[in-house]
Structures are given as C-alpha cells and as structure tokens.
Amino acid sequence: MMVPAVLSAGCGSGSVKSGAAGTGSGVPPTAWAKSVCTALSPWRARLASLTGSTQAQLTSTTTPAQAKQNLVDLLGGAESASEAARQKIADAGTPAVDKGGEIAARFVASLQAARDAYAHARSTVAGLDTGNASTFYTAVASAFDKLQHEYAASALDTDKLSSAPLRQAFNEVPECR
Structure with missing residues (x-):
C-alpha cells in the first residue's frame, strides 16, 4: 500500500499520541492498521472521484473561467479529504510497537504533505489569469x-515499515486489502 508521506515528523494541527516505545502501551498493531486503512479508504475513493471529475472537466468544452472554478473546487475537495484523513490518522493514536510514535507521525506527515500539495495547486490555479486560453x-x-x-x-x-508487527497487520487486516 502506498500512502503519500513526508518522512519528517511534523504533525500539523493534530497530535499523535506519544508513547508505545515497546508493545506495552499504545494501540495494538492490528487495531491501528485497521484504523489507518479505514481512514484511508474514503480518502482514496474521494481522490479517485475527484481525478475522474478533473479529467472530465479538462476534456469538456468550457471557458477558461469555468475550468478554473471547477479545478479550484476539485483541488479544494482533495485538500479537504486529505485533511480529514490526516485527522483520523492522528486520532488513531500510536501503535504499540517499537518506534510507534515515529511511525504514526510519518503517516500523519504523509497526509499533511498530500493536503499541502493540493492546497498549493489550488492556490496556483486560483491565481491564474483566464484571459488567454492557451496560456x-x-x-x-x-x-x-x-x-x-x-x-x-x-x-x-x-x-x-521498520516494524514487523505493523507490516504483518497491514497485510492481514481485511480493511487494508
């Protein structure tokens, strides 16, 4: 499974619960993997829907101004969906594995980076001049x-993942397939 990620530990406005240096504290690996995949499933579906809509928008006959508004809306939807998934991952807590806090933070940072990428694109498109269609x-x-x-x-x-229990959980949990 590929998840957008930045390998830094920045967590944005949400917080990842710390702890779980070993297996004695935190969320069991299978429960954490289930929470992560449950959060990512609607996000992936929303992005797929937005991608289809974007392709349709770019191939339909519209004015540059209409295309601009449609694209800004679509990119804003992807940004919002990424933030919602990021928050759900942050709320999932920390897996009870070695370096669980670092791993959870990487997942949160991954979605933060996706959210930010969509925000940058939305901002760029919103600032474009529509006077010349080709430009x-x-x-x-x-x-x-x-x-x-x-x-x-x-x-x-x-x-x-550096955690064998989490790799196993992601491979076994039905929500991750």
Whole structure:
C-alpha cells in the first residue's frame, strides 16, 4: 500500500499520541492498521472521484473561467479529504510497537504533505489569469505537474515499515486489502 508521506515528523494541527516505545502501551498493531486503512479508504475513493471529475472537466468544452472554478473546487475537495484523513490518522493514536510514535507521525506527515500539495495547486490555479486560453491551460498543466511531483515526493511504502508487527497487520487486516 502506498500512502503519500513526508518522512519528517511534523504533525500539523493534530497530535499523535506519544508513547508505545515497546508493545506495552499504545494501540495494538492490528487495531491501528485497521484504523489507518479505514481512514484511508474514503480518502482514496474521494481522490479517485475527484481525478475522474478533473479529467472530465479538462476534456469538456468550457471557458477558461469555468475550468478554473471547477479545478479550484476539485483541488479544494482533495485538500479537504486529505485533511480529514490526516485527522483520523492522528486520532488513531500510536501503535504499540517499537518506534510507534515515529511511525504514526510519518503517516500523519504523509497526509499533511498530500493536503499541502493540493492546497498549493489550488492556490496556483486560483491565481491564474483566464484571459488567454492557451496560456491558462499551459499554466494549469504546470500546476498539475508540480502537484504530481509534490505528491509523489511524499510516498510512504507500508511494505517497508521498520516494524514487523505493523507490516504483518497491514497485510492481514481485511480493511487494508
């Protein structure tokens, strides 16, 4: 499973509960993995829906001003969905595994980076001049290229987690399939 991630421990406005240096405190790995995947499922579905809508918007006949408003709305939706998922992950607590606090913080930071990438793209598109269609669509393509780069730069592969119990939990919990 790939999750957008920045490998820093910044947690944004939500907080990840600390502790869980060993397995004696925190959330059991299977419960934490279930919470994470349950939070990510609607987020992924929303992003897929927004991606489909964006493609439809860009291929339909609209004015640059209409396209701009539609794209700003779509990017704002992705930003909001990413923040909602980030908050749910922060609320999931800390897995009761070695370096559980660091791992939880990486997941939160991952979604924070995704949220910020969508916010940057939304802000860029919102500031574009629609007077010249060719210039506008070239700038939109550039904004989406930057979004894709920022989003890809934040990828966290759960298959490479430093915690064997969490890797196992992500592989076994039905919500993660």
